[in-house]
Amino acid sequence: MIIKILGSGCKKCIALAENANAAAQTEGIEARIEKVTDIITIAGYGIMSTPGLVIDEKVVSSGRVLSVAQIAPFLKEATP
Amino acid sequence: MQDVFIWLNDQLLRMQWLSDLVTLLVRDGLGLDPISRVGASVHFFIYDVIKIFILLSVLIFSISYVQSYFPPERTRRILGQRRGLWANTLAALLGTITPFCSCSSIPLFIGFTSAGLPLAVTFSFLISSPLVDLASVILLASIFNWSIALAYVVIGLVLAVLGGTLIGRMKLDDQVADFVYQSPVSDHDNDGTISRRERLTYAGEQVREIAARVWVYVLIGVGIGAAIHNWIPEGFISALLGQDKWWSVLVATVAGVPMYADIFGTLPIAEALVQKGVGLGTALTFMMAVTALSLPSIIMLKRVVKLPLLAVFIGIVTAGIILIGYIFNATAHLFV
Numbered sequence: 001m002i003i004k005i006l007g008s009g010c011k012k013c014i015a016l017a018e019n020a021n022a023a024a025q026t027e028g029i030e031a032r033i034e035k036v037t038d039i040i041t042i043a044g045y046g047i048m049s050t051p052g053l054v055i056d057e058k059v060v061s062s063g064r065v066l067s068v069a070q071i072a073p074f075l076k077e078a079t080p
Numbered sequence: 081m082q083d084v085f086i087w088l089n090d091q092l093l094r095m096q097w098l099s100d101l102v103t104l105l106v107r108d109g110l111g112l113d114p115i116s117r118v119g120a121s122v123h124f125f126i127y128d129v130i131k132i133f134i135l136l137s138v139l140i141f142s143i144s145y146v147q148s149y150f151p152p153e154r155t156r157r158i159l160g161q162r163r164g165l166w167a168n169t170l171a172a173l174l175g176t177i178t179p180f181c182s183c184s185s186i187p188l189f190i191g192f193t194s195a196g197l198p199l200a201v202t203f204s205f206l207i208s209s210p211l212v213d214l215a216s217v218i219l220l221a222s223i224f225n226w227s228i229a230l231a232y233v234v235i236g237l238v239l240a241v242l243g244g245t246l247i248g249r250m251k252l253d254d255q256v257a258d259f260v261y262q263s264p265v266s267d268h269d270n271d272g273t274i275s276r277r278e279r280l281t282y283a284g285e286q287v288r289e290i291a292a293r294v295w296v297y298v299l300i301g302v303g304i305g306a307a308i309h310n311w312i313p314e315g316f317i318s319a320l321l322g323q324d325k326w327w328s329v330l331v332a333t334v335a336g337v338p339m340y341a342d343i344f345g346t347l348p349i350a351e352a353l354v355q356k357g358v359g360l361g362t363a364l365t366f367m368m369a370v371t372a373l374s375l376p377s378i379i380m381l382k383r384v385v386k387l388p389l390l391a392v393f394i395g396i397v398t399a400g401i402i403l404i405g406y407i408f409n410a411t412a413h414l415f416v
Contacts, residue, residue: 044264048191063152
């Protein structure tokens with residue numbers, strides 16, 4: 001699974017990346033976390049506020065730092 | 081009743097108590113005469129910095145709370161349901177309560193345009209967003225007075241509506257970078273699921289984030305304001321920007337457009353200029369030029385629109401700001 005964090009490197013993006021990582025670990029899901037910082041690429045995902053959370057190329061949230069518990073259901077949903 | 085309002089206004093908004101406190105500090109704590117040049121500079125600096133930070137924290141907190149109900153996705157949905165001048169007016173109004181810095185103009189522009197919003201509406205929003213926000217209104221009321229603050233808002237909104245409408249009329253839709261129209265529209269709806277506690281946390285985070293971003297500009301702005309206030313000879317300023325000089329508004333625009341600062345950093349400069357006898361219109365023009373247009377935001381917009389549209393945008397906003405300056409200068413006696 002590839003989790004992408006969209007954002008220009010602000011504190012919120014780092015927090016979101018950490019939460020996503022923790023959520024993947026508690027769920028026992030193997031995930032690679034990538035950071036996308038180019039603003040045009042970010043906008044290419046159709047989001048208008050950062051940080052954005054993308055799981056396997058699907059946007060699941062934008063403009064918020066989701067907690068570990070909030071991210072977990074998205075991960076489960078994306079697991080085949 | 082009116083006395084109560086005046087008292088509240090003086091103490092809460094103008095913070096007369098703080099000014100008195102800082103006078104005490106300057107005189108007894110630092111041993112400086114508050115009327116002397118150094119004393120007055122120190123007073124202006126300490127008082128303005130503390131006042132701006134108190135107002136900034138309270139205002140950003142309350143505005144961010146309201147803003148949490150209007151994420152860009154929702155704004156876009158609301159705007160997509162309207163047509164014509166109403167859509168422009170609504171875009172200008174929503175621009176005043178939407179979190180915005182020049183760094184988010186590109187995602188907003190792409191997000192609005194790819195979803196099929198007309199350029200007219202998008203540009204009304206883009207003009208109003210940095211120019212008018214609720215925080216700047218209260219700050220203007222604090223530093224000048226309520227009628228100036230309201231006039232600034234109304235005129236800023238008119239500029240946004242007219243500017244956007246004009247850009248729409250020029251049929252420049254082919255002047256947008258091609259990839260913008262091909263960008264996907266993501267419309268996951270997460271504004272309904274936010275709890276009150278999350279909204280409060282969000283508002284607190286916004287205060288920290290914005291304070292961390294603008295404090296340098298505030299210090300620089302207040303520093304320049306203190307310098308203008310006490311050190312730069314009045315003759316020099318009135319020769320360049322005086323009320324009787326027809327070019328003062330143009331000078332203020334040319335100086336302000338490339339500058340990148342936030343309204344919190346610009347206000348103390350405008351305040352000091354007005355106290356030095358510069359026309360109200362000239363000072364407001366300077367503020368509008370600094371906040372509405374800046375080199376960084378122009379460079380970023382250049383990545384998504386082609387040159388003719390960019391030139392039209394800059395041209396219309398600049399012309400509007402200049403016009404507003406002359407109108408305010410001519411009618412300033414109505415506001416003070």
